[in-house]
Amino acid sequence: MKQIIIQGGNLLEGTIRISGAKNSAVALVPASLLSDELVKLDNIPNISDIDALNEILTFLGAKVSRKGELMEIDSSAVENKSIPESISKKLRASYYFMGALLGKYKKVEMYFPGGCSIGARPINLHLKGFEALGAKVIGEGSKYTIIADELKGGHIYLDTVSVGATINIMLAAVKATGITIIDNAAKEPEIVNVATFLNQMGAKISGAGTSQIRITGVEKLGSCYMEVIPDRIEAGTYVIAGALMGKNLKIENIIPEHIEALLTKLREMGVSLDTYDDYLTISKSDNLKPVDITTQVYPGFATDLQQPITALLTTCNGVSTLEETIYENRFQNVEYLNKLGANITIDGQKIIIDGPSKLVGKKVVATDLRAGACLILSGLTAQGETIIEEVEHILRGYENIIEKLEAVGAKIKLEEI
Ligand code: EPZ
Numbered sequence: 317m318k319q320i321i322i323q324g325g326n327l328l329e330g331t332i333r334i335s336g337a338k339n340s341a342v343a344l345v346p347a348s349l350l351s352d353e354l355v356k357l358d359n360i361p362n363i364s365d366i367d368a369l370n371e372i373l374t375f376l377g378a379k380v381s382r383k384g385e386l387m388e389i390d391s392s393a394v395e396n397k398s399i400p401e402s403i404s405k406k407l408r409a410s411y412y413f414m415g416a417l418l419g420k421y422k423k424v425e426m427y428f429p430g431g432c433s434i435g436a437r438p439i440n441l442h443l444k445g446f447e448a449l450g451a452k453v454i455g456e457g458s459k460y461t462i463i464a465d466e467l468k469g470g471h472i473y474l475d476t477v478s479v480g481a482t483i484n485i486m487l488a489a490v491k492a493t494g495i496t497i498i499d500n501a502a503k504e505p506e507i508v509n510v511a512t513f514l515n516q517m518g519a520k521i522s523g524a525g526t527s528q529i530r531i532t533g534v535e536k537l538g539s540c541y542m543e544v545i546p547d548r549i550e551a552g553t554y555v556i557a558g559a560l561m562g563k564n565l566k567i568e569n570i571i572p573e574h575i576e577a578l579l580t581k582l583r584e585m586g587v588s589l590d591t592y593d594d595y596l597t598i599s600k601s602d603n604l605k606p607v608d609i610t611t612q613v614y615p616g617f618a619t620d621l622q623q624p625i626t627a628l629l630t631t632c633n634g635v636s637t638l639e640e641t642i643y644e645n646r647f648q649n650v651e652y653l654n655k656l657g658a659n660i661t662i663d664g665q666k667i668i669i670d671g672p673s674k675l676v677g678k679k680v681v682a683t684d685l686r687a688g689a690c691l692i693l694s695g696l697t698a699q700g701e702t703i704i705e706e707v708e709h710i711l712r713g714y715e716n717i718i719e720k721l722e723a724v725g726a727k728i729k730l731e732e733i
Pocket residue numbers: 338339340342408409432435436437438439440441442443476477478479480481502619620642643644685686713
């Protein structure tokens with residue numbers, strides 16, 4: 317088992333380069349199965365979620381090679397077989413094999429996906445979408461068999477805006493007969509990245525990034541080269557690190573527009589930052605004003621930055637509030653922030669953060685990916701040593717986080733225990 321140890325109080329100076337987006341890459345890798353030819357994906361982050369998807373691809377018979385950030389996938393020898401739960405439960409995004417295999421072979425057999433325990437996270441909207449395309453869904457416990465004689469385009473209205481369901485229905489519909497309309501679709505940048513990838517392979521998708529996506533089915537998808545967009549959540553996490561402990565810290569390889577909701581809140585708090593085309597600079601600011609934040613679907617304030625921003629809100633002069641509207645169980649970091657000396661109360665789907673608090677390092681636990689990121693951020697500011705356990709959650713979604721922070725002056729290390 318591993319733990320992360322941080323000596324707090326060190327300013328962060330220099331440059332952090334943002335990697336490819338986890339939540340885009342984990343969709344692009346399964347989607348590559350839809351092609352009948354070689355696919356090249358670049359800017360793939362080196363994180364354990366990608367290793368898990370790789371394991372599923374290889375299990376299905378795809379030939380996968382990786383050179384640095386470049387991944388080449390040849391799925392011409394794939395055999396469509398039931399995916400064991402042992403590998404699909406390693407991550408949430410394994411559910412993208414449902415859309416990809418159904419779209420290509422009109423049949424898929426796999427189990428309910430894994431992923432962070434931040435809520436019930438059902439997949440009913442994915443399954444409803446597949447049924448609207450003419451598929452039959454047979455559920456036996458946590459195992460699903462989804463099968464169709466033919467997939468026909470249909471009109472799908474998503475009851476809840478869902479990133480995963482929007483992408484999965486796109487994957488199943490690109491080779492369906494006729495036109496599919498997804499209404500109330502999610503608009504996240506990762507969806508645009510996936511739609512662009514599919515279009516480059518020969519699909520006909522329009523409206524990605526808006527709430528109505530239109531897909532005209534095609535028979536064949538060819539080869540392509542595609543780059544993963546920069547990770548806006550990783551970027552947001554380091555921007556917050558800069559607001560906490562930065563000394564003219566530079567965050568490069570970003571798309572500022574993708575984190576505009578965060579930057580707006582930071583400016584409202586009084587954080588000094590300057591944005592440029594593909595980078596920004598930021599410094600530690602004192603006397604920050606408290607703010608009220610509500611998480612929303614894109615382009616609103618991202619739920620994945622809710623826990624990281626809480627670390628900063630503990631330093632504000634006064635009472636901030638944070639309302640979580642996407643997940644019902646995403647405040648598991650609060651108990652540990654209070655253990656470090658914060659003053660946070662939970663009131664249903666809202667937390668009230670009474671600052672400023674002087675944090676003191678202690679032993680804490682990463683309960684999920686973004687909760688872990690929050691504890692690293694607080695550890696950077698806390699007096700003394702903070703020890704974070706169950707760090708596998710963090711390593712699943714942040715490429716080289718220890719090396720990146722160390723390179724700009726953080727006293728941080730990963731240790732086997
Ligand atoms: C994606 O999850 C991301 N994960 C999440 O990031 C992110 O929090 C989320 O989108 C929202 O932005 C990946 O891309 C792998 P949803 P996803 O479907 O697709 C409910 C991280 O930290 N819902 O948009 O699973 C659901 O329970 C992770 O990187 C249904 O009710 O999220 C949630 O309350 C965590 N039925 C809401 O919709 C469904 O069939 C939004 O979920 C699907 C979703």
